[in-house]
Amino acid sequence: MNSVVKKLIEVAGRTPKTLVFPEGADERIPLAACEIAALGFVKPIVLGKREEIEAIVSREGKTLEGVCVIDPKESELLPGMAAEYAASRGVKEGIAKKLVSKPLAFGGMLVRMGHADGMVAGVASATSSVIQAASVTVELAEGISAPSSFFLMVMPEADGRVFVFADCGVNIQPTAQELAEIGVVAAANAKKLLGAEPVVAFLSLSTKGSAAHPDVDKVVEAVRIAREMAPELCLDGELQLDAAISPRVAEKKAPESPVKGAANVLVFPDLDSGNIGYKLTQYLGGAQAIGPIMQGFKKPVNDMSRGATVADVVAVAAVTALQAN
Amino acid sequence: MATTIERVKKVTAELLGLDAASIKDDARFIEDLGAKSVQTVELVAGFEEEFEIEMEEEDALAAKSVAKAAELIDACL
Numbered sequence: 001m002n003s004v005v006k007k008l009i010e011v012a013g014r015t016p017k018t019l020v021f022p023e024g025a026d027e028r029i030p031l032a033a034c035e036i037a038a039l040g041f042v043k044p045i046v047l048g049k050r051e052e053i054e055a056i057v058s059r060e061g062k063t064l065e066g067v068c069v070i071d072p073k074e075s076e077l078l079p080g081m082a083a084e085y086a087a088s089r090g091v092k093e094g095i096a097k098k099l100v101s102k103p104l105a106f107g108g109m110l111v112r113m114g115h116a117d118g119m120v121a122g123v124a125s126a127t128s129s130v131i132q133a134a135s136v137t138v139e140l141a142e143g144i145s146a147p148s149s150f151f152l153m154v155m156p157e158a159d160g161r162v163f164v165f166a167d168c169g170v171n172i173q174p175t176a177q178e179l180a181e182i183g184v185v186a187a188a189n190a191k192k193l194l195g196a197e198p199v200v201a202f203l204s205l206s207t208k209g210s211a212a213h214p215d216v217d218k219v220v221e222a223v224r225i226a227r228e229m230a231p232e233l234c235l236d237g238e239l240q241l242d243a244a245i246s247p248r249v250a251e252k253k254a255p256e257s258p259v260k261g262a263a264n265v266l267v268f269p270d271l272d273s274g275n276i277g278y279k280l281t282q283y284l285g286g287a288q289a290i291g292p293i294m295q296g297f298k299k300p301v302n303d304m305s306r307g308a309t310v311a312d313v314v315a316v317a318a319v320t321a322l323q324a325n
Numbered sequence: 326m327a328t329t330i331e332r333v334k335k336v337t338a339e340l341l342g343l344d345a346a347s348i349k350d351d352a353r354f355i356e357d358l359g360a361k362s363v364q365t366v367e368l369v370a371g372f373e374e375e376f377e378i379e380m381e382e383e384d385a386l387a388a389k390s391v392a393k394a395a396e397l398i399d400a401c402l
Binding site for chain 1: 339340362363365366367370371373374382383386
């Protein structure tokens with residue numbers, strides 16, 4: 001386990017949250033839940049049939065101590081959940097019952113109704129299924145029009161800095177409004193995960209009018225909207241990357257900017273630049289990329305890659321628990 | 326007795342607030358009938374309730390039109 005994940009686990013362990021893992025039929029989930037319960041930083045709820053989950057862990061010589069198992073179809077919570085869902089979405093209770101008895105939606109309803117603080121899914125489900133289930137159960141946060149994602153970029157030890165890069169995984173061509181929302185929500189997550197005050201740079205090919213193009217105008221408009229949404233936040237744009245993270249360059253190119261070359265939250269103008277940016281930092285810069293981590297829901301929901309390992313599930317559980325703080 | 330496709334149209338009309346008679350066989354849920362992407366999970370649950378079946382989520386979400394959904398449901402019955 002690397003030092004950053006250890007640190008996240010240690011911080012999450014100070015106030016252990018309850019997280020639901022809907023994909024109990026996939027053996028990585030019960031095994032990760034055992035490890036999480038043993039480390040004690042999260043109280044895990046695993047969804048699925050108890051005998052199947054027990055069989056998975058006992059094959060590895062483990063027990064379900066500290067792990068809560070719920071079979072959605074047998075759960076006494078189901079009627080209440082179906083009624084709540086039917087009322088909030090305006091669908092028939094029969095349809096609501098069918099829907100919330102599915103693991104992803106049941107997990108989302110546990111979060112919505114306060115039985116869990118967050119959800120970790122995706123090892124056995126498509127990203128679109130996780131996002132759809134979360135959208136109709138946990139729901140998007142107030143003022144947010146679309147879910148987005150970020151990476152924690154941990155620079156090599158000699159550098160020591162940790163950045164939040166957003167959105168590098170979901171929105172291909174965000175509008176100015178969506179870009180502003182991505183920046184504001186990423187800043188809130190940076191505060192929770194880095195334990196530092198966020199300094200947000202909205203990146204562009206231009207610094208403070210050095211180039212004219214509709215793409216630059218979009219970033220300028222996003223900064224205006226973000227300031228309206230979160231007037232207390234230290235944010236600025238449009239800024240080129242060097243003016244965002246180098247105090248020396250910032251002094252020359254954007255001397256009036258409150259960012260002062262000390263940005264720790266980098267908001268990319270579109271998914272092309274975001275995806276390329278995080279991979280350049282990872283592959284050429286030697287940074288460790290933790291994520292993608294989803295954001296924008298009322299309570300944290302994370303979508304893991306289908307190739308995730310047990311260790312990856314443990315790490316994402318720590319991140320999700322901290323997002324829930 | 327109503328056919329599968331008629332029952333698919335009935336459920337779709339109820340969930341999307343449309344008139345079942347106005348829905349064409351080849352209508353696509355999102356592009357033609359205006360379903361939001363999050364409503365597709367509700368459509369799947371609606372079909373499961375109507376036909377008393379369990380559908381594989383990814384197969385179900387891949388059926389993008391009324392006719393395709395009816396075809397998939399017939400295969401489950």
